[in-house]
Amino acid sequence: MRIRDLEITPIAFADPPLLNSWGVHEPLALRCVLQLHTEEEGLVGLGECPGDRPALDRLRAVRSAIRGLSVYATSRIERAVQEALGEGIRPIDRRSTFSAIEVACLDVQGKLAGQPVSELLGGAVRDAVPYSAYLFYKWAGHPGQQPDDWGAALDPAGIVEQARQLIDRYGFASIKLKGGVFPPDEEIAAIHALREAFPGHPLRIDPNTAWTVPTSASVAAALDGVLEYLEDPVAGVAEMAEVARGAGMPLATNMCVVSFDTIAPAVSAGAVQVVLSDHHYWGGLARTRQLGAVCETLGLGLSMHSNSHLGISLAAMTHLAAATPNLTYACDTHYPWNAADDVVVPGVLRFENGSVPVPTGPGLGVTLDHDVLDRLHRQYADSGRQVRDDTGYLRTVQPDFDPRLPRW
Numbered sequence: 100m101r102i103r104d105l106e107i108t109p110i111a112f113a114d115p116p117l118l119n120s121w122g123v124h125e126p127l128a129l130r131c132v133l134q135l136h137t138e139e140e141g142l143v144g145l146g147e148c149p150g151d152r153p154a155l156d157r158l159r160a161v162r163s164a165i166r167g168l169s170v171y172a173t174s175r176i177e178r179a180v181q182e183a184l185g186e187g188i189r190p191i192d193r194r195s196t197f198s199a200i201e202v203a204c205l206d207v208q209g210k211l212a213g214q215p216v217s218e219l220l221g222g223a224v225r226d227a228v229p230y231s232a233y234l235f236y237k238w239a240g241h242p243g244q245q246p247d248d249w250g251a252a253l254d255p256a257g258i259v260e261q262a263r264q265l266i267d268r269y270g271f272a273s274i275k276l277k278g279g280v281f282p283p284d285e286e287i288a289a290i291h292a293l294r295e296a297f298p299g300h301p302l303r304i305d306p307n308t309a310w311t312v313p314t315s316a317s318v319a320a321a322l323d324g325v326l327e328y329l330e331d332p333v334a335g336v337a338e339m340a341e342v343a344r345g346a347g348m349p350l351a352t353n354m355c356v357v358s359f360d361t362i363a364p365a366v367s368a369g370a371v372q373v374v375l376s377d378h379h380y381w382g383g384l385a386r387t388r389q390l391g392a393v394c395e396t397l398g399l400g401l402s403m404h405s406n407s408h409l410g411i412s413l414a415a416m417t418h419l420a421a422a423t424p425n426l427t428y429a430c431d432t433h434y435p436w437n438a439a440d441d442v443v444v445p446g447v448l449r450f451e452n453g454s455v456p457v458p459t460g461p462g463l464g465v466t467l468d469h470d471v472l473d474r475l476h477r478q479y480a481d482s483g484r485q486v487r488d489d490t491g492y493l494r495t496v497q498p499d500f501d502p503r504l505p506r507w
């Protein structure tokens with residue numbers, strides 16, 4: 100079952116003005132949909148990955164190198180990707196290029212076997228995967244546009260209201276707040292307000308390294324007994340370790356441990372207790388499942404990171420999480436923010452009590468809506484956008500915004 104071609108379709112979909120420590124989400128998020136066509140039987144495997152220009156260029160560079168390879172030969176495909184990209188390629192770029200192709204290969208493998216991807220990964224140990232309500236400070240709408248349905252969230256009351264909307268709509272049973280936007284005292288107040296409004300929901304905050312070590316230590320003290328984990332308060336292994344030594348809660352990361360070779364130094368230093376996996380950056384579903392085994396061995400907790408994404412990624416994340424026994428924290432997902440523009444035919448992917456039932460159809464179990472794909476591709480082409488630029492977009496409103504971190 101050989102690869103005939105890799106169809107690469109960049110898309111742009113609507114994204115609300117979500118604030119983070121380096122800026123704000125632009126009106127359109129970029130993503131790429133892959134359709135991997137087989138020589139025999141005319142099967143198509145789906146993949147999804149970031150859609151910025153360098154990511155697209157890398158996919159185009161490997162396209163001819165993987166033609167003719169078996170969809171089962173993922174190690175050989177990974178080597179072909181490496182060779183096509185050349186020695187100078189950053190490992191994370193190689194891994195993310197390969198990851199999207201690996202997911203598409205697994206989708207085909209599952210279709211051939213009549214089995215869901217979770218079965219190919221060792222079998223689902225849970226029927227549904229819990230996700231967290233991923234809260235963001237946000238403007239009411241994009242500048243010059245009507246307010247969106249979510250409304251503004253710029254203070255504790257707005258954050259509680261946003262959590263309520265997400266929980267009412269999706270049933271989430273845990274909550275993550277993207278921090279690093281306002282002075283820490285305001286974000287501490289938001290967490291306390293969430294605790295009061297949702298006493299039974301585990302809470303996390305992630306300022307994406309916006310704080311110094313002393314600030315992180317005082318936030319950790321203020322939120323002791325309130326957070327299930329504190330995510331990436333500071334940059335650097337030594338700094339994370341310093342915060343961890345005094346913090347009452349585990350420290351989590353998707354910034355300080357980002358690859359297998361970064362695990363040992365962080366663990367030896369005592370810098371992290373929970374790793375956020377992400378198959379897009381760790382080199383695919385099989386590799387990320389290995390991360391689960393490593394975390395289990397080292398006594399680390401395991402959670403899952405996300406970026407703005409659509410249903411092909413959500414399906415892949417759900418199969419992976421279902422087949423990773425020690426992935427016991429609710430996973431992150433941006434999906435509620437972007438679901439209205441999904442390229443996947445509705446129905447299979449849905450939230451029940453905050454969890455996504457693991458798709459049971461062959462492969463990823465989701466079907467591409469070609470009309471939506473065409474529309475989002477035209478939107479991409481018309482936008483002229485090439486890269487994500489949260490800082491540049493915020494500067495159109497706050498020209499003096501300085502993205503340097505730490506800020507507090």
Ligand SMILES: O=C([O-])C(=O)C[C@H](O)[C@@H](O)C(=O)[O-]
Nearest residue numbers: 119305307353404405406407
């Ligand atoms: O956990 C994280 O660090 C993220 O989810 C990173 C994302 O880029 C998030 O900050 C965002 O979408 O603005």
Ligand SMILES: [Mg+2]
Nearest residue numbers: 305330331353
């Ligand atoms: Mg994070």
